[in-house]
Amino acid sequence: MIPKRNLLYIGNKLAAHGKPPTAIDLLSVKFQEEGYEVYASSSKLNKVSRLLDMVSKTIRYRKTIDLALIDTYSTQNFYYAVIIGGLCRFLKIPYIPILHGGNLPNRLQNSKRLSKQLFNNALTNVVPSQYLAEQFKTYGIHNLTHIPNTLEIENYKFLQRNKVTAKLLWVRSFSEIYNPLLALEVVELLLKQGVEVSLRMVGPDKDGSLARCKKVAAELNLPITFTGMLKKKEWIALSKDYDIFINTTNFDNMPVSVMEAMALGLPVISTNVGGLSFLIDHEIDGILIPPNNPAAFVNAINKLRENPVLANTLSNNARTKIEALDWQVIKHKWNSVLRL
Structure with missing residues (x-):
């Protein structure tokens, strides 16, 4: 049996503050139920504090974790993924962006250099739909894994x-x-x-x-x-x-x-x-x-x-x-x- 790995999950974990649950709120619990050790960041409401917490935990757990998962959106939160992805490359931590949002193709168009650095250097990129996979391929990004959104x-x-x-x-x-x-x-x-x-x-x-x-x-x-x-x-x-x-x-x-x-x-x-x-x-x-x-x-x-x-x-x-x-x-x- 292959041992379960230690994961760092980066995203907007704000459900405890009354915000709508996002992927990190749902998947981090499910991964723990599957036997993975999951370190999650961040639940900070302030955006700057949230980013600093994400950076801090990435550095703190760099020798503990086997893999980083990064929720990646098309909005300003895209830059969280860019910064953490860059830090992971510097620290030689394999990372996987988990892609969200139908407007990500516009982000690929408007932030070409940052997008290629983030996505082409990832272990893989998890896409929830074949639509998003097709869009990423048109920009030369082929390291993709299709995993649909899920519910119970x-x-x-x-x-x-x-x-x-x-x-x-x-x-x-x-x-x-x-x-x-x-x-x-x-x-x-x-x-x-x-x-x-x-x-x-x-x-x-x-x-x-x-x-x-x-x-x-x-x-x-x-x-x-x-x-x-x-x-x-x-x-x-x-x-x-x-x-x-x-x-x-x-x-x-x-x-x-x-x-x-x-x-x-x-x-x-x-x-x-x-x-x-x-x-x-x-x-x-x-x-x-x-x-x-x-x-x-x-x-x-x-x-x-x-x-x-x-x-x-x-x-x-x-x-x-x-x-x-x-x-x-x-x-x-x-x-x-x-x-x-």
Whole structure:
């Protein structure tokens, strides 16, 4: 039996402060359950303090760890990965970036030198979708390992909806790249058609988009409920009161919230951007529509309302697809990578 290794996991471990859980919050626990020793950093709220903690722990554990894992995003947090990746190379620590975010291709374009240094010198780069793998290959980065995002299917009770209404659920951070205002346009159009509609929007604010959405919803008197951020168990519990999940994003990779909706039996209508066509097969386990097109959303919603057999077929197929992404399946891929 191959002994388990000692891991340093670098990322934004902020769930203890009420922030949405990220990969490090979830995977570090799962790796420990698999028998790995995991040192995680950082849970510091201040960005500078967080970076200093990441650097400090990398140096402190340099002789203890066998491998560093680095959550890598397209936003400012990209520079955490660049700095820790450079430090790992200096200290001769093998490292693996774990790639997140459908906007990473833009980061490859805008930070070519830093990206090549970070990714080409990695032991491998873990990509959650074939979409992101294809994008990285176009920039000459080929040391890639595909490991899909995962969830624990036992935590998601499947609910078959015999009647589908325009009770809509949206779960995401309120950020311009996720285009939450599009959801409001969809509701407005449905109301103009005389459709009885309601929308619940769940998620924390990132860039002021939540306040803008609330302002527009109030001005137009739209039947929308804003809950702010909820714990996963809370929004899963309320999901049973809704019939359709809408995903309005302009950039995406393999969003866990969409996977969760598929697991729960909510038929999903999503914009066809980034990696979503690799997650959803159109009119087989979900519906894909062009971005920034409220009329297309309305047409898809009405199609599901008028054809519950189609809605149930999509839901059943989606559940089957997500069952193949259960942690008990995906953990074997991680074990293979962590023993490289």
